[in-house]
Every structure is written in C-alpha cells, then in structure tokens.
Amino acid sequence: MEQTRKEYIHELAIVQEKVAAMGDKACTGVQLAMEALLAGDTELAREVMLADDVLDEMIVDIEDSCILLIAKQQPIAHDLRVIAAGFKISTDIERIGDHAYDIAKTVQDVGVLLDNERLKWVQLLGACAVDMAAKAMRAYREHDVRLADEVRQLDKKMDAIFAHTFYALSEFVTTEAPHQKRITQLLFIARFLERIGDHAVNIAEWVIYLETAERIHKKDKA
Amino acid sequence: MKMTISNLNLYYGEQQALAGVSLEIPRNRVMALIGPSGCGKSTFLRTLNRMNDLIDCVRIDGRIELDGANVYADDMDLVRLRKRVGMVFQRPNLFPMSIYENVIYGCRVHGLSDKKRLDEIVEKSLRRAALWEEVKDRLDDSAMGMSGGQQQRLCIARVLAVEPEVLLMDEPCSALDPISTMKIEELVQELKQEYTIVMVTHNMQQAARVSDYTAFFLNGKLIEHDVTDTIFTNPHDKKTEDYITGRFG
Numbered sequence: 001m002e003q004t005r006k007e008y009i010h011e012l013a014i015v016q017e018k019v020a021a022m023g024d025k026a027c028t029g030v031q032l033a034m035e036a037l038l039a040g041d042t043e044l045a046r047e048v049m050l051a052d053d054v055l056d057e058m059i060v061d062i063e064d065s066c067i068l069l070i071a072k073q074q075p076i077a078h079d080l081r082v083i084a085a086g087f088k089i090s091t092d093i094e095r096i097g098d099h100a101y102d103i104a105k106t107v108q109d110v111g112v113l114l115d116n117e118r119l120k121w122v123q124l125l126g127a128c129a130v131d132m133a134a135k136a137m138r139a140y141r142e143h144d145v146r147l148a149d150e151v152r153q154l155d156k157k158m159d160a161i162f163a164h165t166f167y168a169l170s171e172f173v174t175t176e177a178p179h180q181k182r183i184t185q186l187l188f189i190a191r192f193l194e195r196i197g198d199h200a201v202n203i204a205e206w207v208i209y210l211e212t213a214e215r216i217h218k219k220d221k222a
Numbered sequence: 223m224k225m226t227i228s229n230l231n232l233y234y235g236e237q238q239a240l241a242g243v244s245l246e247i248p249r250n251r252v253m254a255l256i257g258p259s260g261c262g263k264s265t266f267l268r269t270l271n272r273m274n275d276l277i278d279c280v281r282i283d284g285r286i287e288l289d290g291a292n293v294y295a296d297d298m299d300l301v302r303l304r305k306r307v308g309m310v311f312q313r314p315n316l317f318p319m320s321i322y323e324n325v326i327y328g329c330r331v332h333g334l335s336d337k338k339r340l341d342e343i344v345e346k347s348l349r350r351a352a353l354w355e356e357v358k359d360r361l362d363d364s365a366m367g368m369s370g371g372q373q374q375r376l377c378i379a380r381v382l383a384v385e386p387e388v389l390l391m392d393e394p395c396s397a398l399d400p401i402s403t404m405k406i407e408e409l410v411q412e413l414k415q416e417y418t419i420v421m422v423t424h425n426m427q428q429a430a431r432v433s434d435y436t437a438f439f440l441n442g443k444l445i446e447h448d449v450t451d452t453i454f455t456n457p458h459d460k461k462t463e464d465y466i467t468g469r470f471g
C-alpha cells in the first residue's frame with residue numbers, strides 16, 4: 001500500500017538524528033574533560049566548558065521539535081516512544097554534558113595533583129564512564145537492545161571501580177593533609193564520573209523502552 | 223461476554239467481505255472497530271443484529287451469539303433482536319416528524335401507546351443523549367430543523383428509547399463538529415455503564431479516547447484486537463502499527 005505521512009516520518013527521523021548528535025557531542029565532552037584532567041591541560045578544560053553552551057542549545061531545539069510533533073501529528077505507538085525517549089534521553093545527555101563541564105571546571109580551579117596509583121583509578125573510572133555513555137548512544141543510534149543491556153550490566157563494574165577510587169582518594173586526603181582541599185575536589189570528580197555512568201544506564205533503559213515498549217526500572221542504588 | 227463471534231465469513235455474491243472473523247465483545251465495555259475504508263467494518267457491524275439480511279445477495283457462515291444464544295437461529299425474532307441490539311448510523315436518519323415522534327418511533331413499533339409512559343421515555347432518552355436541555359421546549363418542532371450534531375444525538379435518543387442491550391454505532395461523529403463530537407464521546411462513556419457498545423470510527427484519537435478494546439480490520443480479516451491502551455502504545459502486528467500511525471491508508 002502507498003506510503004503516507006512522508007513529511008512526518010522524516011521529521012521523526014530528524015529528531016532521532018538530533019538526539020544522536022547531541023549524545024556524541026556530550027560523549028566527546030567527557031572524553032576531553034578526562035584528557036584535560038589527566039594532562040592538567042587548563043586550556044583544553046576551558047574549551048570543554050565553552051562547548052556546554054552548544055549542548056544547551058541542542059536540547060532546546062530537540063524539545064521544540066518534539067513539542068511541535070506532538071501538537072501537530074499526535075504521534076502514537078513507536079512514534080510516540082521516539083518522542084518520549086527523545087525528551088528523556090536528551091535530558092540525560094544534558095546532565096552528562098554538565099558533568100563534563102564540572103570536571104573541566106575542577107581542572108581549571110584545582111589543577112591536577114595525583115600520584116600514579118590514584119591516577120590509575122581515576123583514569124579507569126573515566127574510561128568506564130566514557131565507554132558506558134558511548135555505548136548507550138550507539139545502542140540508541142543503532143536500535144541495539146543487546147548493547148543497551150550491556151550498558152546496564154557495565155553499571156556494576158562502574159560501581160566497583162568507583163568504590164576503589166573513592167577509597168584511594170579518601171586515603172590520599174588523610175596522608176596529604178596540606179592539599180586536603182584540592183584532593184576533596186578530586187573526590188567530586190569521581191562522583192561526577194559515577195553519575196555519568198548512571199545517566200548512561202538511564203539512556204540504555206530508554207533505548208530498550210523505545211525499541212520494545214518495555215519499561216525497566218533501575219533497582220534503587222544504595 | 224455479551225456477544226461472541228466465531229469464524230464468521232460473509233460474501234456479497236462472489237465477493238468475500240469478511241473472512242474467518244472471531245471476536246468476543248465484553249459486556250459494559252466500548253469496543254472500537256478501526257481499519258481502512260472498505261475493510262468490512264460496517265459489514266461486520268451489520269452482522270451483529272442481522273441488518274445484512276436486508277441485502278439480497280448476502281451469504282453468511284460462522285456463528286454469532288448474544289448472551290450465548292445463536293443470533294442466526296431460524297426462530298430468532300428479528301424485531302426483538304434489533305430492539306436488543308440497536309444501531310446508530312453514520313448519518314442522522316431521522317423521519318420528517320417532530321422531535322417527540324422521532325424518539326418514540328421504535329416504542330410505537332413495539333406497540334407502546336400510553337401517553338404518560340411515552341412522555342417519560344422521551345424525557346429519559348433525551349436526557350441520556352445529552353439533548354434534553356436543548357430541545358425540551360420544542361419537542362413538537364420538526365426534527366429536520368435541528369443541527370447535524372443534535373440530529374445525531376436524537377438518533378441516539380431514538381435507539382436508547384427502546385432500551386437496547388447492545389449499541390452499534392457506525393462512525394457516529396463523522397459529520398459532526400468538535401464540540402458535538404466531544405458530547406457524543408462523553409455520552410458513550412456514560413452509556414457503557416449500562417450498555418455494551420461497538421463503535422466504528424476513522425478517528426484514531428477517538429478510538430483511543432473512548433474505547434476499552436480496539437479491533438483492527440484489514441481486507442475483511444480481523445488482524446488484531448486487544449486492550450485499547452495496548453493497541454495504541456504497543457500493537458503486536460506491524461500492519462496495525464502502520465495503520466494507526468497513518469503510514470498507509
């Protein structure tokens with residue numbers, strides 16, 4: 001039978017592209033913030049902070065497109081899930097971007113101050129966060145429910161690394177008393193990275209909802 | 223279940239219009255029938271009170287039950303069947319008589335003539351059809367002078383006057399403005415307390431708003447039927463999804 005509503009279908013595809021593009025941008029932000037952190041590169045950190053404005057514009061654009069589609073096209077079924085997931089996922093992406101900003105800002109304010117042992121843990125934590133966020137966005141782009149599920153599983157790994165990192169940094173605070181304030185900032189960075197992992201899990205859950213209509217509730221975290 | 227349809231086939235001469243339709247219609251619920259033009263919705267609706275008997279070349283097999291009794295039994299009293307299973311058509315089909323006479327037309331057919339009783343029925347039916355306040359001072363005016371939306375509600379009042387058990391509605395809002403449409407939708411919501419309602423609609427939002435169950439027809443076949451919330455959020459069949467999202471038609 002003849003295909004109808006071509007314009008509408010096209011606009012739905014555009015929303016998905018916009019969300020994917022925003023996700024890529026935020027993932028790059030986290031990646032660069034980690035590089036800035038590990039290299040103590042304050043110039044790079046400044047660039048990451050500036051890039052956050054673009055994300056803010058992107059989310060407004062996505063929200064406007066979604067609202068217009070609802071008003072004019074009354075989407076239902078999978079189409080409606082595209083819109084609902086678009087709203088929710090772009091919010092999680094925005095938060096990921098905010099955390100990249102926070103990390104970059106800490107690099108600017110505090111600089112780096114780590115020995116190889118702590119560096120290893122923070123690096124590991126950062127790599128895990130970047131991996132989760134990137135995989136969540138790839139699952140979204142490629143409609144890959146299995147990959148989304150993998151992101152959910154990665155959360156356990158993230159929790160374990162976070163626990164170690166947090167312990168290692170806390171210990172550092174007590175042994176390096178004169179730098180206490182700066183090291184405390186690094187504890188926040190660990191927290192931001194862990195939160196990025198949580199947002200990646202949220203995105204993965206919305207991908208599963210988008211593709212299967214199945215609602216998955218993340219078990220409450222202690 | 224109020225009505226049970228099993229393996230229903232219907233032919234107009236050589237042409238098969240319904241093929242292997244099986245469906246259960248739950249009591250005191252609203253079932254919406256959706257599907258593209260010509261898929262057999264009206265045909266199916268007409269089989270439920272044997273209105274198709276009026277068409278010459280029609281041949282039917284399968285089974286339809288109303289409260290467990292065979293609707294197509296040889297000794298079925300058709301007048302009584304159509305009183306129990308009333309029908310509202312796509313376009314208001316009023317008689318060129320007063321509003322009052324239109325409402326009680328069916329009651330007269332069924333032999334009722336007590337004036338006081340008829341007055342009561344007129345008021346009650348018009349109230350239920352959400353029309354009483356608009357017409358109570360001009361019951362003797364011609365029904366033809368009413369607006370389209372009022373005429374449609376009068377048709378509903380006329381059906382309700384004979385106190386049916388099942389109400390069949392074939393695109394009752396297709397000729398109505400948004401306000402009249404909303405009035406009919408509200409009415410349907412109220413009526414399902416007491417009636418079983420089967421409604422054909424081309425308006426997906428309307429089906430989603432008013433029905434408890436939705437059945438999707440395509441080319442004379444029942445493709446999918448389910449709880450309305452499921453049909454509109456996560457239909458099982460790709461053809462259903464393509465239809466309700468307007469991807470073909």
Ligand SMILES: Nc1ncnc2c1ncn2[C@@H]1O[C@H](COP(=O)(O)OP(=O)(O)OP(=O)(O)O)[C@@H](O)[C@H]1O
Nearest residue numbers: 234237239257258259260261262263264265266277
């Ligand atoms: N009286 C009739 N004689 C012969 N064929 C008929 C008759 N009524 C309907 N048909 C055929 O049966 C098929 C189903 O028609 P029906 O009126 O049930 O469709 P529908 O789903 O109600 O369509 P619409 O949404 O346009 O009202 C069509 O192919 C139609 O041409």
Ligand SMILES: [Mg+2]
Nearest residue numbers: 263264265392
């Ligand atoms: Mg019809």
